[in-house]
Structures are given as structure tokens and as C-alpha cells.
Amino acid sequence: MKYVTLNNGVKIPQLGYGVYQVEPTEAGRCVNDALGAGYRMVDTAQAYHNEEGVGAAVKKSGIARSEIFLVSKIWIGNYGYERAKASIDESLRQLQTEYIDLMLLHQPFCDYYGAYRALEEAYREGKLRAIGVSNFQPNHFIDLASNVEIVPAVNQVETHVFCQQIRSKEYMDEFGTHTMSWGPLAEGRNGLFVNPVLKEIGKVHGKSVAQVALRYLTQRDVIIIPKSVHRNRMEENFNIYDFELTPDEMERIKSLDLAKSAFFDHNDPETMK
């Protein structure tokens, strides 16, 4: 496993396991399988309603808490300083832990500055080891990062071969903020799993399309959290460090970039409501 050092010195696995759309009743089994496959980072959120299952699986695993990196996110309904503060304590309770390794604001909305102040306070109190944001496009990101005391350690944004965030990542790099990819496989959209370029490159290395798509992101220094509820796919997505894409292959995959979302536009007022 490769580790990345965040802007406050905290180390995070570059590859983790995401549990969006994992049923609360399934979360325990899935996280247990993911830990068994070797994952040591789990990405959840208040809005996924499965923090409790994640926390229970981590506790039951017998793996030292210090070896597992837990990420969660404050949902927009909990924004504003007071509500965000209370929701951090509720996440700690649901996750059955004394600290969360990385807590993010799920997306910019209404009083996100108030919510971010609650993150900063909980960070200083030791309840959170690192703090950051998610779905902040360059305009929101630069505004926030320029005006807060603790610069976000991470911005978790849609990032995959069809939406590579090349320009956005440059802005984030300037602030020392790591890009974390959500939807690293684009949930299979745009025909990702049958893409001829990825297939051909995969053949050369004896690797699947998913493995090539994920390896590409890690070679661009992006943190990734692919999701699957199937143990065999969890293992497949985890086994990406035993091969290396050549500069030529990296260029070919770079050319797949459409530089737009395969899901929704966070600059669209309809998305932000």
C-alpha cells in the first residue's frame, strides 16, 4: 500500500474503499470484506446512513484503530457552526470512535463557512486528524482556502479518465490540498469498462480495464476510493501497484479526458439547491 502525506503531516493510504450506495444493513459485511482484501481506508458520509455499520465492522475487525483511516463528510443539512459541531459528535458516536481521520464538508452550500469553523475547532480538539472539503470547484475552493485558518487537506471531487480535473488539481496543488477522486470508475458511465484504449493497455499488462483506470489516477498522485460490494472486485481494484503505466500509456489515457462531469455540474444552481 502506498501512503500519501497530507498538508498537516498526517499519512493517508492512497487507495481506499468507498461505501456510497451501500445499504446500511450491508455496510458491515462490505467493510469486513474490504479490510480482508487489504484496504485500510474507508470513505463514508453522514448522508450515506451507514456510518454505524462501518464503525461496527472496524471495531469487530480486530485491526488496531490506528491502522485504519476513516473518512466521513458533513451533510449540507448540518451546515452552520452549531449544527455542524453537533453532527461531528454524532458521527463520532455512529462510527464508535474517539477520532475521525479526515472529515469533509460534502459540498458547498449555504453557511459552509460556519460548518468549516466547526471542523477547525474539532480538529484543534483532536476529534479530527485532518479536515477538508468535497465537490468544491475552483471558485469555491480558492475562496475558502484563501480565507480559513486551516487550509483543506483534501478536496474530494469527481475524478476519472473522462473527467480528469487537470486544471482544478493544479489549483489544489498550489494550496497543498490533495485531490481525492470520487467515482474513480465513473460508476461505469461513458462505457468505461469497455473502453478500447483502456482494454488494449490492460492487455499489455495482463490487467483489467478497472485496474488500468485506477492505476492511471494513482500515477497522477490522486487518492482513490473505488466502490464494489463484491469481494472479488474489491480485490481486483486493490491490486494495482504491481504494474506501472508507461509515459506513452499515460498520454493515451490523458487524451480520453472530456473535462466535464459524467454525473452533474456543481456549478449548476439546480444541483446546489
Ligand code: NAD
Ligand atoms: P465508482 O466509480 O467507484 O464505481 C463503482 C461501481 O463500479 C460499482 O458499483 C460497480 O457497479 C462498478 N465496479 C466497481 N469495481 C468494478 C470492477 N472491478 N469491475 C467492474 N465493475 C466494477 O463509483 P462511486 O461508488 O460513485 O465512487 C466511489 C466512492 O466515492 C463512493 O463509494 C463514495 O465513497 C465516494 N463518493 C463521493 C461523492 C461525493 O459527493 N463526495 C459522490 C460519489 C461517490
